[in-house]
Amino acid sequence: MESVKSSSFNSRMGRRLKSKSPQDFILELFVYVFLIVVTVATIYPFLNVLAISFNDSVDTVRGGITIWPREFTFRNYDLIFTFGGLITGFKISVLRTVIGTVAGLFSGSMLAYTLSRSDFRARRFISTFLAITMYVSGGLIPGFILMKNLHLIDTFAVYILPGLVSAFNVFVIRSFIDGLPYALQESAKLDGANDFTIYWRVILPLCKPALATVALFLAVGQWNSWFDTYLFNGSNESLTTLQYELMKILQSTTTTATNSQDAANMAQRMQQVSPESVKMAITIIVTVPILVVYPFLQKYFVKGMTLGAVKS
Amino acid sequence: MKTVTSNAENAYKLPKRHAWKVFRNQQYLYYMSIPFVLWVFVFQYLPLWGWTMAFQKYKPGLGFLDQKWVGLEHFSVLFGDEHFYQVLRNTLAMSLMGLIAGFIVPVVFALLLNEVRVQVMKRFVQTVSYLPHFVSWVVAAGIVTKMLSTDGGVVNDILMNLHLIDKPLQFMAEGNLFWGIVTGADIWKETGWSAIIYLAAISGIGPELYEAARVDGASRLQQMWHITLPGIRPTIIVLLIMSIGHLLGTGFEKQFLLGNHLVIDYSEVLDLYALNYGLAMGRYSFGTAINIFNSVISLLLLFAANGIFKRFTNESIM
Numbered sequence: 211m212e213s214v215k216s217s218s219f220n221s222r223m224g225r226r227l228k229s230k231s232p233q234d235f236i237l238e239l240f241v242y243v244f245l246i247v248v249t250v251a252t253i254y255p256f257l258n259v260l261a262i263s264f265n266d267s268v269d270t271v272r273g274g275i276t277i278w279p280r281e282f283t284f285r286n287y288d289l290i291f292t293f294g295g296l297i298t299g300f301k302i303s304v305l306r307t308v309i310g311t312v313a314g315l316f317s318g319s320m321l322a323y324t325l326s327r328s329d330f331r332a333r334r335f336i337s338t339f340l341a342i343t344m345y346v347s348g349g350l351i352p353g354f355i356l357m358k359n360l361h362l363i364d365t366f367a368v369y370i371l372p373g374l375v376s377a378f379n380v381f382v383i384r385s386f387i388d389g390l391p392y393a394l395q396e397s398a399k400l401d402g403a404n405d406f407t408i409y410w411r412v413i414l415p416l417c418k419p420a421l422a423t424v425a426l427f428l429a430v431g432q433w434n435s436w437f438d439t440y441l442f443n444g445s446n447e448s449l450t451t452l453q454y455e456l457m458k459i460l461q462s463t464t465t466t467a468t469n470s471q472d473a474a475n476m477a478q479r480m481q482q483v484s485p486e487s488v489k490m491a492i493t494i495i496v497t498v499p500i501l502v503v504y505p506f507l508q509k510y511f512v513k514g515m516t517l518g519a520v521k522s
Numbered sequence: 523m524k525t526v527t528s529n530a531e532n533a534y535k536l537p538k539r540h541a542w543k544v545f546r547n548q549q550y551l552y553y554m555s556i557p558f559v560l561w562v563f564v565f566q567y568l569p570l571w572g573w574t575m576a577f578q579k580y581k582p583g584l585g586f587l588d589q590k591w592v593g594l595e596h597f598s599v600l601f602g603d604e605h606f607y608q609v610l611r612n613t614l615a616m617s618l619m620g621l622i623a624g625f626i627v628p629v630v631f632a633l634l635l636n637e638v639r640v641q642v643m644k645r646f647v648q649t650v651s652y653l654p655h656f657v658s659w660v661v662a663a664g665i666v667t668k669m670l671s672t673d674g675g676v677v678n679d680i681l682m683n684l685h686l687i688d689k690p691l692q693f694m695a696e697g698n699l700f701w702g703i704v705t706g707a708d709i710w711k712e713t714g715w716s717a718i719i720y721l722a723a724i725s726g727i728g729p730e731l732y733e734a735a736r737v738d739g740a741s742r743l744q745q746m747w748h749i750t751l752p753g754i755r756p757t758i759i760v761l762l763i764m765s766i767g768h769l770l771g772t773g774f775e776k777q778f779l780l781g782n783h784l785v786i787d788y789s790e791v792l793d794l795y796a797l798n799y800g801l802a803m804g805r806y807s808f809g810t811a812i813n814i815f816n817s818v819i820s821l822l823l824l825f826a827a828n829g830i831f832k833r834f835t836n837e838s839i840m
């Protein structure tokens with residue numbers, strides 16, 4: 211509340227000052243022009259892609275589409291959904307996002323709770339043990355060999371298991387729990403609750419803002435990842451993800467020499483369609499789920515980012 | 523308490539019994555954390571054990587003791603490879619450009635956004651600025667390629683209309699433009715997101731400082747320079763140290779997705795080198811040697827940066 215008040219005070223002050231000093235007026239002008247340019251540069255590519263995806267594919271070849279389709283059509287989207295690989299990809303992507311997010315939230319918050327307990331003997335050790343993983347990693351090839359030895363290649367589990375415990379997420383949740391009053395836990399303890407019950411009944415319900423942040427990080431990470439598919443499951447058609455399918459389509463047409471089977475397959479299915487519009491339509495399908503969600507979680511992740519940065 | 527310490531026998535026994543009691547009292551905390559510690563051990567620490575591969579002639583399927591040890595052979599092959607130096611140059615160049623841009627641009631963006639007094643606009647600009655962070659690099663690379671394309675790419679259109687160029691530039695085919703494209707794509711994607719922390723730090727600066735400055739007749743620009751910027755200095759330094767630690771770990775997704783065979787001399791970075799010349803060829807040991815080189819340099823940089831800043835500014839992350 212206080213910050214709102216002070217900012218409106220600032221704005222009144224600002225306006226009064228603006229009318230006074232030409233120097234401040236120039237600064238203000240520069241700020242607004244700069245930010246408008248930046249905003250347009252950020253948002254224009256998305257609007258452009260959106261417009262092309264809804265534009266008649268033959269007409270698109272003529273070029274000159276900006277942010278509004280010239281000949282509106284749904285055909286590009288209709289065509290995508292006749293392509294089997296994308297349907298499977300969509301299912302796998304949704305599945306890994308849901309399972310990965312739920313599993314990651316559960317494990318991250320549980321570990322975070324134990325680390326928030328200042329009386330927990332192993333706390334220091336585990337914190338350090340986790341923090342090290344933020345700076346040292348085995349690298350690509352040792353990781354690959356490990357997955358191979360654990361027989362995780364060509365499995366769905368390889369999307370979920372390796373990233374289950376993320377140090378950053380644990381620290382974000384822990385800093386949030388640290389801010390909760392300890393008296394709540396104490397009174398539950400006096401009622402005879404064990405530590406797991408306290409975590410489950412007392413801490414988890416209070417942690418919703420932190421959990422929302424971490425859920426967003428996990429979900430976006432899962433939805434957007436394509437390299438694990440490329441590395442571990444690239445040859446297994448029933449396990450490829452949407453991002454990976456998009457990557458193949460985008461890459462195969464930029465380097466026409468190495469036309470993969472799928473691109474050829476797709477070109478056949480979409481005979482008189484310019485790949486441009488279809489590519490853009492797939493891009494939109496892949497992007498929209500995230501764009502719909504993130505503005506609503508904004509107030510949570512802004513807080514979460516700040517917490518995480520302070521702690522780590 | 524007094525009687526316990528005065529009794530020699532009890533004093534001897536007490537710590538042990540006490541430790542056990544604490545352990546029993548905290549048993550649930552152990553149940554709730556040990557499985558994940560083991561998890562982290564398996565998925566994060568075991569790969570470090572895999573570093574031994576770099577000193578062996580690793581053959582999949584053989585047990586650890588049956589592998590043939592070759593000492594530093596793979597490293598000498600690596601350092602003797604001319605291609606390695608090109609890859610290293612690319613990695614360092616793109617990392618350094620990314621570091622400088624990723625350090626300056628978000629600070630400037632946050633400072634300027636903070637000067638906006640119209641709350642609706644401030645919020646709108648900020649929400650839009652996060653947007654590219656949430657799309658994958660696959661999508662971002664697709665968009666960048668589209669914007670830079672020769673037929674209908676908006677960048678070429680603008681440059682043509684301004685008469686800066688006569689014919690569309692083949693952005694994606696020019697090797698010496700590649701580093702700039704990667705850095706530009708990074709700025710486009712991550713500036714808004716990185717600015718979050720700076721904006722939070724700015725909002726923590728006490729308004730009385732600004733009031734005092736105004737009374738003294740400071741202009742807005744002077745307030746930015748003398749109050750806002752010093753106010754977020756600790757945040758800037760901590761983030762700078764962390765990004766120096768991740769200098770070589772800036773990833774390879776951008777290079778993988780934006781690169782093509784025309785610009786490979788400029789786009790190949792250490793991880794891609796390990797991927798193409800190690801993993802793809804089954805040379806696991808050689809690839810691991812590359813990964814180790816990458817990790818060790820990163821750690822050294824982190825400690826060096828931390829040490830330097832600790833000495834000169836008293837800011838440190840460790």
